[in-house]
Amino acid sequence: MVITHQTHDIKTPTGVMRTYHYQPAEQGSYPCIIFYSEIFQQTAPIARSAAILASHGFHVLVPEVFHELNPIGTVLAYDDEGKDKGNEDKWTKQLEHHDSDTLALVDFAEQLAGCNGHVGAMGVCIGGHLAYRAALNPAIKAAFCLYATDIHSDSLPSEIGNGTLERMKDIQGEVHFVWGKQDPHVPMEGRLRIYTSCQRTGINFQWQEVNAQHAFMRDEGDRYDAALAMSMYQDAVALFSRCLTL
Template sequence: MIDITTADGTFSAYLATPPSGKGPAIVLLQEIFGVNAVMRELADFYAAQGFFALVPDLFWRLQPGIELTDKTQEEWQAAFGYMQRFDTSLGIQDVQATITHARTLPGVTGKVGAVGYCLGGFLAYLTAVRTDVNASVGYYGMNIDKFLGEAANLKKPLMLHDAGKDEFNPPEKQKLVADFFADNPLVTIHRYPEMGHAFARPGGAHYDDANAILANGRTITFFKQHLG
């Protein structure tokens, strides 16, 4: 764990380092469960692929160090409560602070990407249009359709992974986003028709190994292309 200092205070981030000790960096944007074992496992995965991987504690303004799972109803209720209280604009400021910090880490080659899941998938889009990130990837992000007015600020590549049977982000909303970006060369959208929300969450109820491997492979290729 490392500390990142902002004008509003200091928050923690989990850092995974690539075996070579050098490479681009990726900021991982959490689900609604905080910086838990799943997010740390994903960071370790990206580090093994040659990236520095940082997972900032984006709920620190509500309560630092939240670690929940998707295994009990009580934890789901707590997670939704944090999500409802989460200030998106302040969260993106913290993402920018993490991106800026990542560029100063010894061994980081300069370029920084962002990848988010669930809540983080939505934040990945906002990161793409509100920060100086070099490339962004969002997995099954919700509510992107409500923020398409900010798309004019998109200057760097964006990839989205949509779950065709996402109970939190229905197909009609996915189509709105896909149609909006259909002619934008910066945006790539992959749809997984039979998948439910969080199909790439290791150990989750909807986890699908084949589609998770496919999506993650696309993400790694995307980052190697744009952060290399």
């Protein structure tokens, strides 16, 4: 599908959140995917990923995940300075503020012209964590979480100490986890902890471990695996087509 692109400034309890919107050009009724980025916000690789998803018949919303901590339009570089700033933001923003962002995005999606009212979530790196976290909201019918960091450690800051793993039982939709076996950010012990929680809580989940490093979806840098990335897009489209077009 040919797609179009625009921006929206969505009000949240912690300030205006610039959100990039990709959608099919042809009029119709399409589901919506909230696509959470890495710590660097909407870089060129993230924009290309969003465009790929939209071209399969979805509205795709890419929020600036650290909008309270940066000027609107901030994009961090894939270098040490950008990584340090992004990690600083990650350890500053409270999980509850991510939750209120998700609420604002869901409300926006449900009122979006040409949206069928069904919403899913997808993300990479911390965005994978945020897609999982979004799935705690019953409005999120499916989540595709790629190499999600910091779930296993429950280490992201929280105002009330409400552990993300402890709340897994609240998930009502379907979750697809993808992990790189060579990813040092989520070691085998961490993956096992998450998998055990999935089994114990009985959520509806899919689990996939692949031979890949962290950030294998990012089409810049030497960790990119194009063949594997293509397979992940197909799996994500299959999940969202099944869960969001009912």
